[in-house]
Amino acid sequence: xxxxxxxxxxxxxxxxxxxxxxxxxxxxxxxxxxxxxxxxxxxxxxxxxxxxxxxxxxxxxxxxxxxxxxxxxxxxxxxxxxxxxxxxxxxxxxxxxxxxxxxxxxxxxxxxxxxxxxxxxxxxxxxxxxxxxxxxxxxxxxxxxxxxxxxxxxxxxxxxxxxxxxxxxxxxxxxxxxxxxxxxxxxxxxxxxxxxxxxxxxxxxxxxxxxxxxxxxxxxxxxxxxxxxxxxxxxxxxxxxxxxxxxxxxxxxxxxxxxxxxxxxxxxxxxxxxxxxxxxxxxxxxxxxxxxxxxxxxxxxxxxxxxxxxxxxxxxxxxxxxxxxxxxxxxxxxxxxxxxxxxxxxxxxxxxxxxxxxxxxxxxxxxxxxxxxxxxxxxxxxxxxxxxxxxxxxxxxxxxxxxxxxxxxxxxxxxx
Amino acid sequence: xxxxxxxxxxxxxxxxxxxxxxxxxxxxxxxxxxxxxxxxxxxxxxxxxxxxxxxxxxxxxxxxxxxxxxxxxxxxxxxxxxxxxxxxxxxxxxxxxxxxxxxxxxxxxxxxxxxxxxxxxxxxxxxxxxxxxxxxxxxxxxxxxxxxxxxxxxxxxxxxxxxxxxxxxxxxxxxxxxxxxxxxxxxxxxxxxxxxxxxxxxxxxxxxxxxxxxxxxxxxxxxxxxxxxxxxxxxxxxxxx
Numbered sequence: 249x250x251x252x253x254x255x256x257x258x259x260x261x262x263x264x265x266x267x268x269x270x271x272x273x274x275x276x277x278x279x280x281x282x283x284x285x286x287x288x289x290x291x292x293x294x295x296x297x298x299x300x301x302x303x304x305x306x307x308x309x310x311x312x313x314x315x316x317x318x319x320x321x322x323x324x325x326x327x328x329x330x331x332x333x334x335x336x337x338x339x340x341x342x343x344x345x346x347x348x349x350x351x352x353x354x355x356x357x358x359x360x361x362x363x364x365x366x367x368x369x370x371x372x373x374x375x376x377x378x379x380x381x382x383x384x385x386x387x388x389x390x391x392x393x394x395x396x397x398x399x400x401x402x403x404x405x406x407x408x409x410x411x412x413x414x415x416x417x418x419x420x421x422x423x424x425x426x427x428x429x430x431x432x433x434x435x436x437x438x439x440x441x442x443x444x445x446x447x448x449x450x451x452x453x454x455x456x457x458x459x460x461x462x463x464x465x466x467x468x469x470x471x472x473x474x475x476x477x478x479x480x481x482x483x484x485x486x487x488x489x490x491x492x493x494x495x496x497x498x499x500x501x502x503x504x505x506x507x508x509x510x511x512x513x514x515x516x517x518x519x520x521x522x523x524x525x526x527x528x529x530x531x532x533x534x535x536x537x538x539x540x541x542x543x544x545x546x547x548x549x550x551x552x553x554x555x556x557x558x559x560x561x562x563x564x565x566x567x568x569x570x571x572x573x574x575x576x577x578x579x580x581x582x583x584x585x586x587x588x589x590x591x592x593x594x595x596x597x598x599x600x601x602x603x604x605x606x607x608x609x610x611x612x613x614x615x616x617x618x619x620x621x622x623x624x625x626x627x628x629x630x631x632x633x634x635x636x637x638x639x640x641x642x643x644x645x646x647x648x649x650x651x652x653x654x655x656x657x658x659x660x661x662x663x664x
Numbered sequence: 665x666x667x668x669x670x671x672x673x674x675x676x677x678x679x680x681x682x683x684x685x686x687x688x689x690x691x692x693x694x695x696x697x698x699x700x701x702x703x704x705x706x707x708x709x710x711x712x713x714x715x716x717x718x719x720x721x722x723x724x725x726x727x728x729x730x731x732x733x734x735x736x737x738x739x740x741x742x743x744x745x746x747x748x749x750x751x752x753x754x755x756x757x758x759x760x761x762x763x764x765x766x767x768x769x770x771x772x773x774x775x776x777x778x779x780x781x782x783x784x785x786x787x788x789x790x791x792x793x794x795x796x797x798x799x800x801x802x803x804x805x806x807x808x809x810x811x812x813x814x815x816x817x818x819x820x821x822x823x824x825x826x827x828x829x830x831x832x833x834x835x836x837x838x839x840x841x842x843x844x845x846x847x848x849x850x851x852x853x854x855x856x857x858x859x860x861x862x863x864x865x866x867x868x869x870x871x872x873x874x875x876x877x878x879x880x881x882x883x884x885x886x887x888x889x890x891x892x893x894x895x896x897x898x899x900x901x902x903x904x905x
Binding site for chain 1: 717719720723725726745746749752753754758760766767768769773777781782834846
């Protein structure tokens with residue numbers, strides 16, 4: 249009366265269709281759980297990009313635009329902030345720290361960001377983690393640069409290497425700051441955030457690069473010397489603000505947004521991140537729906553195979569009935585078969601999913617900055633697996649019902 | 665056939681009406697039939713005379729619309745389907761004419777199949793030989809020349825005659841009270857047929873089972889205690905078939 253044994257042997261005898269069914273189930277499991285894993289990790293890595301910062305301040309534009317260029321290094325600012333306004337706000341009561349950000353140059357496709365030394369001690373990501381150096385230290389001189397882990401890995405840089413920064417943010421730039429090479433002084437540990445893809449230099453360094461430049465062109469003649477006074481920036485792109493207390497954040501935001509001297513915008517990073525993510529949730533939902541349809545297709549395929557084989561199995565059912573099998577046994581046999589196929593498909597799918605994550609992990613991280621950890625299926629994923637198993641049970645009911653109907657008509661002998 | 669009261673009938677059908685569908689004509693009308701325990705009965709009937717239907721009623725697969733069916737002392741008209749399935753599993757061994765075996769099971773697994781559905785037959789087999797497999801091997805080695813086959817092999821490599829012996833072993837395992845054979849030799853050639861009948865009778869005598877043998881071919885009817893004609897059991901006109 250061991251139906252599992254009978255079902256297993258029966259499936260084994262129909263090896264090729266069984267294997268194809270298992271493969272289709274496995275593929276649908278890979279897709280469903282893979283999409284789920286990417287989605288969840290993308291969301292959490294996204295939400296973890298910046299933390300501990302109370303306000304992001306830039307020239308007045310949209311909050312998402314400001315977030316994109318200041319944190320994600322995507323796009324560019326429409327306007328800058330004067331150094332004077334920055335200094336003024338930084339000295340307001342309640343402001344604990346500020347980090348200036350100056351963007352606009354790049355190095356072989358990676359953005360260059362001018363900032364202060366405080367950046368390395370104050371900036372936080374993830375669960376309030378600060379940046380750490382895997383080698384070297386923060387910049388001391390004007391022409392020192394600190395690179396993110398991905399910059400170091402991709403370009404194979406180490407401490408002491410000389411780099412030339414390009415003017416503008418395109419990956420192929422004709423205007424190179426060849427006259428003022430930078431030296432790599434530090435390499436940051438991996439963070440899983442856009443920091444990994446950034447080259448950090450001091451604000452003075454940004455200014456120094458552009459001495460004797462006018463707009464995007466190098467001045468032919470002028471050869472101004474680098475002095476303290478001309479390394480003082482006149483403007484920056486944006487700055488991050490940390491406050492003494494969360495309570496003053498709304499007040500400070502209003503103060504900045506109403507700033508009289510120039511139009512500024514202050515945003516709460518958490519809210520802006522949420523807004524940005526909700527923009528992407530349509531694509532997220534679409535992916536999930538597509539993978540659900542793949543699961544439905546796989547189950548339908550299994551149903552089709554099971555029903556197609558049913559007519560050839562009438563004799564088998566009649567024999568089982570004659571040796572004492574009840575209708576429940578026959579129905580149980582067919583349901584067991586579909587559940588067994590699905591279970592094997594799920595197991596193989598999980599094995600393939602985890603091994604492909606294991607293989608693709610560095611590639612995904614390198615190309616998309618997304619780290620997908622190998623973790624046991626979470627409650628939601630286990631829920632999906634259980635729903636799939638339950639669905640396979642329901643799918644098994646269909647051939648079970650038809651086998652029952654056939655067996656009612658056939659009795660113990662198939663008259664055909 | 666009512667010579668003694670000591671023998672209880674193992675099959676008793678009385679005034680049985682049966683149709684496969686509610687709208688269809690009756691396949692069996694006013695069917696009357698009974699077999700005493702240990703009797704060997706030959707039922708002769710042309711194809712379409714309701715033989716298969718009769719066996720489905722006796723096996724408890726279907727329930728007649730009218731009449732009484734009593735099998736091994738159980739009133740089938742009172743029993744639920746699952747209970748009838750149980751009686752079939754415990755007390756009846758079937759041999760059909762062809763394609764009797766489950767193709768994806770080995771010879772041994774086919775023979776032991778009834779013991780998967782009946783605890784009674786499993787216990788009987790264990791009591792006789794120590795284990796279900798031992799009993800199956802014992803039966804198979806009686807039906808085959810010893811060592812002729814590996815019983816782990818699948819049945820698809822067997823000739824029809826060999827398959828029928830496996831089917832016979834399966835019907836006999838766990839000593840069911842009633843063996844029903846439905847044209848078991850019709851796909852065998854003459855020699856194989858004679859050999860099979862001899863084996864079957866030897867085994868039935870050894871196990872003391874009751875035998876109900878159904879065939880259109882009267883060749884072997886002399887081997888039986890009694891011959892019944894389907895036209896007597898199912899007296900409705902045979903002209904419409």
